[in-house]
Amino acid sequence: MLGTGLIGLSYTMALHGDRSRDRVEVVYSRSEEHARKFANDCGVTRYVTDMRAAIDDPETDTVVVGLPNNLHEEACILAAEAGKAVLCTKPLARTAAEARRILDAVEKAGVFHGYLEDLVYTPKTLKALTSVRNGALGKVLWARSRGTHPGPHSAWFWDKAISGGGAIIDLGCHCVEIARNFIGKDVRPLEVMCWADTQVHPIDVEDHAIGLVKYANGAIGQFEVSWSFRGGMDLRDEVSGTEGTIWLNHWLRTGFEMFTAVGEGGYVAEKAEGTTGWLFPVGDEVGGLGYTAMFTDMFDSIDKQTAPREDFYDGYVVNAIMDAAFKSAMTKQWEPVELAVWRGRDEVEGGVSLTEYDAEHFLIKKEKMPEGRTKLILKEKLSGKVVQRVVE
Numbered sequence: 001m002l003g004t005g006l007i008g009l010s011y012t013m014a015l016h017g018d019r020s021r022d023r024v025e026v027v028y029s030r031s032e033e034h035a036r037k038f039a040n041d042c043g044v045t046r047y048v049t050d051m052r053a054a055i056d057d058p059e060t061d062t063v064v065v066g067l068p069n070n071l072h073e074e075a076c077i078l079a080a081e082a083g084k085a086v087l088c089t090k091p092l093a094r095t096a097a098e099a100r101r102i103l104d105a106v107e108k109a110g111v112f113h114g115y116l117e118d119l120v121y122t123p124k125t126l127k128a129l130t131s132v133r134n135g136a137l138g139k140v141l142w143a144r145s146r147g148t149h150p151g152p153h154s155a156w157f158w159d160k161a162i163s164g165g166g167a168i169i170d171l172g173c174h175c176v177e178i179a180r181n182f183i184g185k186d187v188r189p190l191e192v193m194c195w196a197d198t199q200v201h202p203i204d205v206e207d208h209a210i211g212l213v214k215y216a217n218g219a220i221g222q223f224e225v226s227w228s229f230r231g232g233m234d235l236r237d238e239v240s241g242t243e244g245t246i247w248l249n250h251w252l253r254t255g256f257e258m259f260t261a262v263g264e265g266g267y268v269a270e271k272a273e274g275t276t277g278w279l280f281p282v283g284d285e286v287g288g289l290g291y292t293a294m295f296t297d298m299f300d301s302i303d304k305q306t307a308p309r310e311d312f313y314d315g316y317v318v319n320a321i322m323d324a325a326f327k328s329a330m331t332k333q334w335e336p337v338e339l340a341v342w343r344g345r346d347e348v349e350g351g352v353s354l355t356e357y358d359a360e361h362f363l364i365k366k367e368k369m370p371e372g373r374t375k376l377i378l379k380e381k382l383s384g385k386v387v388q389r390v391v392e
Contacts, residue, residue: 001024001026001027001028001044001064001066002027002028002051002054002055002063002064002065002066002067002071002075003028003029003065003066003067003068003089004027004029004031004034004035004037004038005066005153005154006153006154006270007066007089008027008038008064008066009038009042010285010286010289010291011064011066011089011116011291011295012024012027012038012042012044013042013286013291014286014291014292014294014295015295016042016043017286017292018292022295022299024042024044024064025044025045025046025057025059025060026044026045026046026047026048026054026057026059026060027039027042027044027046027047027048027054028047028048028049028050028051028053028054029047029049030049031049032047032049035047035048035049051074051075051078052078055075055078055079055082055084056082060084061084061085062084062085062086062087062112062299062302063075063079063082063084063085063086063087064086064087064088064116065079065086065087065088065089066089067089068154068156068162068163069091069093069094069162069163069164069169070094070161070162070163070164072088072089072091072092072093072094072098072102073093073098073101073102075088076088076102076105076106076113076312077101077102077105079106079111080105080106080108080109080111081105081109083109083111084111085111085112085113085114085302086106086111086112086113086114087113087114087115087116087298088102088113088114088115088116088312088315089116090115090116090117090118090173090174090177090315090318091164091169091173091315091318091319091322092115092312092315092316092318092319093164093315093316093319094163094164094165094169094319095164095319095323096316096319096320096322096323096338096339098319099312099315099316099318099319099320100316100340100341102312102315102316103312103313103315103316103341106312112301112302113311113312114297114298114301114308114310114311114312115308115310115311115312115314115315116294116298116310117173117174117177117294117310117314117315117318118289118290118291118294119147119174119177119178119235119250119289119290120177120178120181120290120309120310121290121291121292121293121294121297121309122250122288122289122290122293123287123288123290123293124248124250125178125181125237125248125250125290126293128182128237128239128246128248129181129182131246132182132239132241132246135243136241136243136244137239137240137241137242137243137244137245137246138241138242138243138244139217139219139241139242139243139353140182140183140184140219140239140240140241141218141219141220141240141241141242142219142220142221142222142238142239142240143178143179143182143183143219143220143221143222143237143238143239143240144179144221144222144223144224144237144238144239145174145175145176145178145179145221145222145223145224145236145237145238146175146223146224146225146234146235146236146237147171147172147174147175147223147224147225147234147235148171148224148225148226148227148229148233148234149171149226149227149229149232149233149234149271150227150228150229150230150232150271150273151201151207151227151228152170152227157170158201158203158205160204160205163205165205165206165322165326166196166198166203166205166206166207166209166227167196167205167206167207167208167209167225167226167227168194168196168206168209168211168223168225168322168325168326168329169322170225170227171223171225171226171227172209172211172223172225172322172325173318173319173322174235175221175223175224175225176213176221176223176318176321176322177310177314177318178237179213179221179222179223180221180314180317180318182237182239183215183217183219183221184215184217184219185314185317185344186344186345187215187216187217187219187344187345187349188215188216188337188339188342188344188345188346189213189214189215189216189221189317189320189321189337189339190214190215190216190336190337191213191214191324191334191335191336191337192211192212192213192214192321192324192325192327192328192334192335192337193211193212193214193328193333193334193335194209194210194211194212194324194325194326194328194329195209195210195211195329196208196209196210196211196325196326196329197209199228200227200228201227201228206329207226207227207228208225208226208227208228209223209224209225209226209325209329210222210223210224210225211223211325211328213321213325213337214334216345216347216348216349216350217348217349217350218349218350218351230273231252231273232251232252232269232271232272232273232280233251233252233269233270233271233272234251234252235249235250235251235252236248236249236250237250242353250288250289251269251280251282251288252280253280254280254282256280256281256282256283257278257279257280258278258279258280258281259277259278259279260275260276260277260279261276261277262276263275263276264276264279264281268280268281269281269282269285270282270285270289294310297309297310313341313343316341317339320337320338320339321337323337323338324336324337324338357376357378360380360381360382361378361379361380361381361387362378362379362381363376363377363378364377364378364379364386365377369390373390373391373392374390374391374392375388375389375390376388376389376390376391
């Protein structure tokens, strides 16, 4: 395990949970004090302050990268050169250029690589994705993902040189990949329109952003991110298709609500802003955030020698979309997604599907009215005129 911050701790809790056979045997931190405490708290046998030593340890078979963004490239390339399977937290890199170098390194070395995008592995998301792939929503037209909270927990997130950006790179990477999963990861992202601004904090990166990602099949992915949302961490998704809609709420107002006037007396949930009043505790954080299913997929894939649901190529595509978002936020225009490597479909789909009503009409809409009759909105095939018809 490379990294002893919140993400390293969460990953280790997931790996060691449920009497798992997977174990973290060596942990790396740039701080010996942090490494020692982490090892003691988590039951890890060895700790080091030399990244290469952790990676090259003869008992290391898989490297998990839970480091600040500016260290991802170095860590992943060292793992690839050592011939070790490597799993990297989100985002894969600060830019698409960095992500491409990481991708090239692991593919050249032929090592297993997994992109740890946990929010596509939440229980609700996995169930929703199954429904979408079974055709429950028809063609997906719009996938909206929202990730907001009061701000990151460590100083490095707020430093552009280390992180590569603000709320977009921290939370937007989640939202972009969630939308890709619902729309179809083989559908090419074409261009991005994004608004981003620093509305609250005295920082050099954006603390709010809203973006639209246009896909080759006509679908739209929408992301909404904030580091200034008050009330905890809000993770919600909405997917609309020609035949249905899905709403997902992963963190707040999910069925566990508690009021206390005197205080909860302990930890409530990640990014919770208080311990009194109405609280929204989380029963199983590592499961609810997708960590458990994510690592199951990763290690099952390693065992089976198959690709995981998310790999470094996905991380590269996400970085390319975020690059376009950052550029659009500056130019105030739609900006193309520059993908030097594209492995999906190239054909462009889209347009309106026509539903036959009868020989002279296409059906636009059918609706039951309050008095019990049915109103039909039709389009005449020859003239193109829109007409209505009421039937008993």
